[in-house]
Structures are given as C-alpha cells and as structure tokens.
Amino acid sequence: MRIAMIGTGYVGLVSGACFSDFGHHVICVDKDIEKIDALNQGKIPIYEPELERLVTSNKDSGRLRFTTEIAAAVSDVDVVFLAVGTPARRGDGHADLQFVHAAAKEVAASLKNFTVIATKSTVPVGTGDDIERLMHEVNPTADVAVVSNPEFLREGAAIRDFKFPDRIVVGSDDVRARDVMAELYRPLSLNRLPILFTSRRTAELIKYAANAFLATKISFINEIADLCEKLGADVQEVARGIGLDNRIGAKFLHAGPGFGGSCFPKDTLALIKTAQDHDSPVRIVEAVVAINETRKRAMSRKVVNMLGGDVRGKTIAVLGLTFKPNTDDMRDAPSIPLITAITDRGAKVKAFDPVGQDHAKQVLPDVEFCENSYEAAEGADALVIVTEWEQFRALDFKRLKKIMTTPVVVDLRNIYRGEDLEREGFAYEGVGKGSLRPWNGLERRKADVRKASDEITPSRDSRDISGT
Ligand SMILES: NC(=O)c1ccc[n+]([C@@H]2O[C@H](COP(=O)([O-])OP(=O)(O)OC[C@H]3O[C@@H](n4cnc5c(N)ncnc54)[C@H](O)[C@@H]3O)[C@@H](O)[C@H]2O)c1
Numbered sequence: 001m002r003i004a005m006i007g008t009g010y011v012g013l014v015s016g017a018c019f020s021d022f023g024h025h026v027i028c029v030d031k032d033i034e035k036i037d038a039l040n041q042g043k044i045p046i047y048e049p050e051l052e053r054l055v056t057s058n059k060d061s062g063r064l065r066f067t068t069e070i071a072a073a074v075s076d077v078d079v080v081f082l083a084v085g086t087p088a089r090r091g092d093g094h095a096d097l098q099f100v101h102a103a104a105k106e107v108a109a110s111l112k113n114f115t116v117i118a119t120k121s122t123v124p125v126g127t128g129d130d131i132e133r134l135m136h137e138v139n140p141t142a143d144v145a146v147v148s149n150p151e152f153l154r155e156g157a158a159i160r161d162f163k164f165p166d167r168i169v170v171g172s173d174d175v176r177a178r179d180v181m182a183e184l185y186r187p188l189s190l191n192r193l194p195i196l197f198t199s200r201r202t203a204e205l206i207k208y209a210a211n212a213f214l215a216t217k218i219s220f221i222n223e224i225a226d227l228c229e230k231l232g233a234d235v236q237e238v239a240r241g242i243g244l245d246n247r248i249g250a251k252f253l254h255a256g257p258g259f260g261g262s263c264f265p266k267d268t269l270a271l272i273k274t275a276q277d278h279d280s281p282v283r284i285v286e287a288v289v290a291i292n293e294t295r296k297r298a299m300s301r302k303v304v305n306m307l308g309g310d311v312r313g314k315t316i317a318v319l320g321l322t323f324k325p326n327t328d329d330m331r332d333a334p335s336i337p338l339i340t341a342i343t344d345r346g347a348k349v350k351a352f353d354p355v356g357q358d359h360a361k362q363v364l365p366d367v368e369f370c371e372n373s374y375e376a377a378e379g380a381d382a383l384v385i386v387t388e389w390e391q392f393r394a395l396d397f398k399r400l401k402k403i404m405t406t407p408v409v410v411d412l413r414n415i416y417r418g419e420d421l422e423r424e425g426f427a428y429e430g431v432g433k434g435s436l437r438p439w440n441g442l443e444r445r446k447a448d449v450r451k452a453s454d455e456i457t458p459s460r461d462s463r464d465i466s467g468t
Helices: 010-022 033-040 051-060 070-074 098-109 127-138 158-163 175-184 200-231 235-243 264-277 283-306 335-344 357-363 373-377 397-403 418-423 442-456 462-466
Strands: 002-006 025-029 064-067 079-082 115-119 144-148 168-171 195-198 315-319 348-352 382-385 408-411 427-429
Touching (some): 002 010, 010 025, 033 064, 070 098, 079 098, 098 127, 115 175, 144 168, 168 175, 175 195, 200 235, 200 264, 200 283, 283 382, 283 408, 315 335, 315 373, 348 373, 373 397
Parallel strands (some): 002 025, 002 079, 025 064, 079 115, 168 195, 315 382, 382 408
C-alpha cells in the first residue's frame, strides 16, 4: 500500500519506518527542513534503539522516502497518517490542535482519489469530526474517511512496540476505511493481533483513558512509597506483592520521581479539561496529576535532607536526565524540576546523560555537563540517580568513594540495594524504602518512622518490618 506520514517525529518516523519494513511504500513528510535534510543524508534526528538500521535498510530498498512537500506526497496514496505534535496549549492545558488542523487543511487541498486519513496524533474526542469538517471546507469534493488510529508505542522500545503491539485500535464506521486499515496492518495480524474496531470517538477516548490509567498506577505506587517511608516498609516488595495479582499486574508499579515525558503529563491534563468541559470530571485523574506535580520538586528534598538540610555551596552529581532510558527526549523530564529546585537552593549541579545531553543543554542552562558518570561525581557531595540507564546499574562505588567529597547516594529509581552501598561506606536513600539509615538530616526522619511504626507494632524495630 502507499502511505504518507505527516509529521516525522518520534511517532511518525518509527511508524513510517515500520510500515515500510512490512513492505508498504511510505513517504514521510515534515515541515522541519533540517530534519528532512538530515534523514535524506542518512542521519537519524532522534535517538531510538534499532531505528537507524531500520530507516537505512528501508530507504535503501526505495520503500521509505522523506520530503517537506505535503502536496506531492499525499496526492496519490491510500492512507495519510497525521502524526504531528499535540502539545498542551499554553494557559489552559487543553491539547493544542493547531498542527493537526494545519496539516489536515494542507492535505485536503491536494487529494485526488478516495483516501483514508488516519489520525495517529493523540487528539481529544471529537477531533476526527473537526478534521473531516475542515477538509471538506478546503476541498468540498474530497473523498475521505477520517479514522482514529491512536498510537501506543513507548519511546525507548518503540520499534518492538509497533511491530508487536498489544492491540491496534481503529476508530471508524466507514467500511471502506476499515478494510484499508485491516489491509495495512495485515502483516501484523499474522501474529494473531487483536484489531479493535470501534467508533471514532471511542478510539480517541481509548488513548486518553489508557494513558490516564497508566499514570494512575504510577501516582498510586508513588503515594504508597511515601507511606512505606513513614511506616518502615519497602515499596518494591509491596509492588511485587500486589503486582503478582493478575488483576493488578506488575507493570507501571515502580516508585520513582514522578511521571514525565511527552505524553502522560499533557494527555492527563487534556483528559481532565475535556471531562470538565463536559461536566463529567475525572477526579481520580485530577488527583493523579496533582500528586505528580508536587512529587517532582519534592524529590529535591530527599537530596537536601541527605546533606543535613542545606545544600548551599555544595555540588550535586545527577545521573540521567531524559524522562526515561533509551531516549533522548527531555520533554517534561522529572530531572528538570528536580535540578531547578536544587540549584534554587544554592547548589551546583554536574550532570551526565548518555544521549540526552544536547537536548538537556537547551532546558538546563545552569548545569555543568560531563562526559561520564565519574566526571560528574568528581568532588560531589551527593550522587543522584534520576534515570535508570543500564550503564548506571553497575557503577564502581570504590572509585566513586575516592572521588566524591561525601559518599552519599540518592537513588530515585531504586536500582541499588541500600545495604550493598552502605557496606561500601555510602549513605543511601532510595524511594519508598522505609529502613532506617542514620545520616545527618535523616536522623529526624528516623525518629518519625520509629514513632509511626511503634504505633502499629510497638515491639518491633521498623528495620525488621522493612526487611531491607
Ligand atoms: N512520543 C511518543 O512516545 C508518543 C506515543 C504515542 C502517541 N504520541 C502522540 O503522537 C503525536 C506525535 O508525537 P511525537 O512525539 O512524534 O511528536 P514530535 O514533536 O516528535 O513530532 C511531530 C513532528 O510533526 C512535525 N509537524 C508539525 N506540523 C506539521 C505539518 N503541518 N506538516 C508536516 N509536519 C509537521 C513537526 O515538525 C515534528 O517533527 C502526538 O500527538 C503525541 O501525543 C506520541
């Protein structure tokens, strides 16, 4: 089949490359000339594992092309995907649809034959109706079927997610469009993939409901983590204990610095706004967002507490800046409010991220960027792990102890065991680890925890309860 992909970002480029890998002919369009020039020269503008190989091989085969010219790209294809950005609108948090609307109008002007317009961008319920109306305003004779085809891939595992999705959602009542979409995804249904055909509005809502539910799991376990710290329990064991229940599931139960990235923050906000506008508030999601907002900056207090309550004049090493490993995406990364809060309190931050530094430099101007973990840790009063890149999982703590000013580790992803690091002579603080380790500012919390746990089990020390 012939496909035009409008928007060649994280979703558009991965989807375009994967569709061409299935054997379809894909032309990826973007208005960003630098991006298209780079792609035409064989350079990949984003970091996504395996993407370079996939793009190169399909470009070489002639099935994957790149252009800035929408008109020529869409005039003779079976499907036009809209994969442009839908950021939160400044001021009110609604999804900003200006890129979707602009792309739809431009596409409409150049259509000749029957064309399926499939919206991959995450858009509020009713956007498909708007797209259809706008296209007919621009080109009253356009023969289009506007379909909602939300994308569920995760950055960092995007190609695998695209090729082996849990499900594909196609929202349309148009039989011709359903047939085209089924044919498009046929290479995947060889794996007995569930394609869920729904109405367009239902499909649009499925995407928001899915992201809001996943964000809810994260905020839920983060609040349980806070409670664990007060009660002397271990959130990783709690997560395992509940996650083994199939009704709950183990995924998205990792306590940490709060969710970030290009989707959850804006999509939860947009769902809240849509729900409020329709007088049907989603109060759970409102709480999820509020919990997450306070959490991001609150993580800085862990660092401050570990250093006795004052970080002025101190140096903090931060490892990992992107919102998750295996991406260079810094959009809404929890590292940003964390670092801002630390520098606001007068500390200097040295940071290292394996691939996100170029993007990070644009949003974190006061940070000293380093070439590796050890350069960042040199002379630091504390080392903070913010993103769990694989290479941070086996740090040489003997070496770190020698080069750091004080041996303090704040592990916001719980990738280490506190007792292992304490054996190496470090003071360690994870997330939701209610065991009691004396270190400056933690003394006060230690007393708080004792008090809280005594109220529950007066005869036991909370270290026994936590099991860590
Ligand atoms: N990033 C993800 O993990 C992810 C996952 C699922 C869904 N989504 C959704 O997919 C959509 C795209 O997200 P993304 O992360 O790929 O965004 P992105 O910012 O990486 O890419 C969007 C691209 O669209 C281009 N663009 C904008 N207007 C255009 C126009 N009129 N013509 C041609 N190109 C245009 C931009 O230049 C940019 O390159 C969003 O709605 C997002 O919510 C993203």
